[in-house]
Amino acid sequence: MNHYPASIRKVINHLNKLPGIGLKTAERLAMHLLSAPESEVFELSRSIGELKKTIRLCSQCFALSDSGLCRICGNPSRDNTLICVVENQADMVAIEKSGAFTGVYHILHGLLSPMDNIGPDDIRIKELLSRIGQGNIREVVIATPTNVEGEATASYLSDCLVRFNITITRIASGVPMGGELKYVDQVTLKKAMEARHAI
Amino acid sequence: MNHYPASIRKVINHLNKLPGIGLKTAERLAMHLLSAPESEVFELSRSIGELKKTIRLCSQCFALSDSGLCRICGNPSRDNTLICVVENQADMVAIEKSGAFTGVYHILHGLLSPMDNIGPDDIRIKELLSRIGQGNIREVVIATPTNVEGEATASYLSDCLVRFNITITRIASGVPMGGELKYVDQVTLKKAMEARHAI
Numbered sequence: 001m002n003h004y005p006a007s008i009r010k011v012i013n014h015l016n017k018l019p020g021i022g023l024k025t026a027e028r029l030a031m032h033l034l035s036a037p038e039s040e041v042f043e044l045s046r047s048i049g050e051l052k053k054t055i056r057l058c059s060q061c062f063a064l065s066d067s068g069l070c071r072i073c074g075n076p077s078r079d080n081t082l083i084c085v086v087e088n089q090a091d092m093v094a095i096e097k098s099g100a101f102t103g104v105y106h107i108l109h110g111l112l113s114p115m116d117n118i119g120p121d122d123i124r125i126k127e128l129l130s131r132i133g134q135g136n137i138r139e140v141v142i143a144t145p146t147n148v149e150g151e152a153t154a155s156y157l158s159d160c161l162v163r164f165n166i167t168i169t170r171i172a173s174g175v176p177m178g179g180e181l182k183y184v185d186q187v188t189l190k191k192a193m194e195a196r197h198a199i
Numbered sequence: 200m201n202h203y204p205a206s207i208r209k210v211i212n213h214l215n216k217l218p219g220i221g222l223k224t225a226e227r228l229a230m231h232l233l234s235a236p237e238s239e240v241f242e243l244s245r246s247i248g249e250l251k252k253t254i255r256l257c258s259q260c261f262a263l264s265d266s267g268l269c270r271i272c273g274n275p276s277r278d279n280t281l282i283c284v285v286e287n288q289a290d291m292v293a294i295e296k297s298g299a300f301t302g303v304y305h306i307l308h309g310l311l312s313p314m315d316n317i318g319p320d321d322i323r324i325k326e327l328l329s330r331i332g333q334g335n336i337r338e339v340v341i342a343t344p345t346n347v348e349g350e351a352t353a354s355y356l357s358d359c360l361v362r363f364n365i366t367i368t369r370i371a372s373g374v375p376m377g378g379e380l381k382y383v384d385q386v387t388l389k390k391a392m393e394a395r396h397a398i
Contacts, residue, residue, distance in 0.1 A: 003295040005265040007246070007253040014243040019231050020224065030250070031289055032218050034263065038251055044213040045248030047206070051232055052240055054206040064233065066204040090230055096202040 008034070060131070062107040062124050064089050072096075072104055079103040081138035085128065085157060087111050087145060095143060103141075106131065111149035112156055120156065128157075132164050139167040146173055207233070259330070261306040261323050263288050271295075271303055278302040280337035284327065284356060286310050286344060294342060302340070305330065310348035311355055319355065327356075331363050338366040345372055 004012065008030050015026035033041050057063070058070035065071070072078055082103025086092045092105050110123040120126075132140065142157055144150035154170055161168050174192035175184050184192075203211065207229050214225035232240050256262065257269035264270070271277055281302025285291045291304050309322040319325075331339065341356055343349035353369055360367050373391035374383050383391075 003292040005254060005263055005269070007250055007265055008263060010242075010246040011250050014239070014246050017239065017243075018228055020227070025219065027289070027292075028219070029217055033247060033250055034254060040213070040216065041247060041251055043209075044216075045244045047209040047213050048232060048240060048247070049244035051206055051210050051229070052237055055204060055233060064204055064207060066206055070204070088230075090226070093202040093226075 004030075057107075061105045062109060062127065063092060063105060081136055082141070083128075083131070083137060083139070084141045084143050086143050087150065087153075091143065091145070101141075103139075108144070108153070111144060112153045113149045123153075125157065125160065129160060132161065132166065137164070137166050139169060141169045141171060143171045203229075256306075260304045261308060261326065262291060262304060280335055281340070282327075282330070282336060282338070283340045283342050285342050286349065286352075290342065290344070300340075302338075307343070307352070310343060311352045312348045322352075324356065324359065328359060331360065331365065336363070336365050338368060340368045340370060342370045 002009075004027075011030045011033065012023070012026045015021050015029050016023055021029070033044075054066050055064050056066070056068075058065040058073055059068050060073040061070060063070040063072065067074075079102050082101075083106050084092075084095060084101055084103055085106045085108060086095065087108055087110065089107060092107060095101050095105075106124065106128045108123040108125065108128075110118055112118060112120065112123065131137070140157075140161055142154045144153045144157075158168050158170075172195060173188065174195055175181060175188065181189070201208075203226075210229045210232065211222070211225045214220050214228050215222055220228070232243075253265050254263050255265070255267075257264040257272055258267050259272040260269060262269040262271065266273075278301050281300075282305050283291075283294060283300055283302055284305045284307060285294065286307055286309065288306060291306060294300050294304075305323070305327045307322040307324065307327075309317055311317060311319065311322065327339075330336070339356075339360055341353045343352045343356075357367050357369075371394060372387065373394060374380060374387065380388065
């Protein structure tokens with residue numbers, strides 16, 4: 001690292017802090033930036049610098065947004081009576097990419113995890129309950145992950161939601177599409193077998 | 200991509216232009232930046248923005264530097280009579296990391312490549328010759344890569360340098376350390392066999 005001038009070392013150090021960017025990759029990226037067009041490097045720097053300044057949370061669903069209401073909550077063609085509860089923005093984007101959901105979202109920004117001292121007050125559960133309490137909600141799809149924390153959160157949520165007169169659903173578990181059965185773990189296979197349906 | 204607010208999309212787009220950073224990785228990095236400490240993100244942005252402004256080329260060896268003379272050329276304990284000629288900064292850093300070279304460098308910033316219309320005037324050969332012409336050089340080690348362009352450049356350089364009263368050497372080719380012979384290509388094995396030495 002001492003073989004680079006200070007300003008290159010600085011870029012390498014900061015790139016190296018990003019997830020999945022090791023020292024070698026950081027060096028390669030810094031070298032690329034040095035030979036890249038000035039405008040491209042400037043735009044990269046500026047877009048990163050402005051990221052935190054312009055991003056806020058949607059006042060309704062807590063998705064990342066650059067205005068008061070996110071594009072989904074602000075879209076009149078989305079079904080406002082159907083809420084999908086997800087752990088984070090990335091999971092929301094994954095569902096959006098599937099194109100299978102026409103309702104709106106609620107981003108918890110975390111999962112219940114007693115081991116990490118994360119309780120119901122640390123994630124956006126209160127906000128979800130008050131949102132449902134305002135009425136006009138028909139169904140809540142709980143799409144938290146299928147790991148321990150995700151299942152615990154789903155179970156806690158369904159207990160909280162039972163007092164409302166709404167349908168509570170959980171996304172299905174089973175064998176991933178295109179997957180060979182011999183490579184699928186036992187728990188998933190068990191779930192898939194239990195949830196078998198007539199064809 | 201349309202599932203993200205504009206300022207996140209911008210960061211993803213710019214990160215995606217970097218070598219080896221695909222769309223998925225760019226998305227993951229952008230999400231990381233959103234949750235990273237403000238100061239860290241700001242420092243990353245600033246270091247990238249200032250990279251091009253502060254970096255110039257060393258007036259003697261043309262290495263990237265943040266002052267007139269680079270740290271190696273400006274170091275009085277380096278052997279100024281021994282020059283190692285390399286293609287680029289990364290190759291220089293690789294040799295520095297090996298700790299096997301105590302002289303100074305000359306960065307060509309390219310290799311001869313008639314196919315790409317890169318001739319002797321497009322890389323820093325003139326500067327090398329005038330540097331040697333000033334005297335006080337004892338040996339030039341040609342450490343261009345061992346590919347077609349690197350070998351052609353080495354051959355051209357040795358032709359140019361023969362008129363000076365100096366030793367001209369080429370880094371050795373052979374079996375990489377720790378490598379098994381059965382995985383080494385034939386050309387390398389041939390070179391290694393030809394360059395065999397008494398033990």
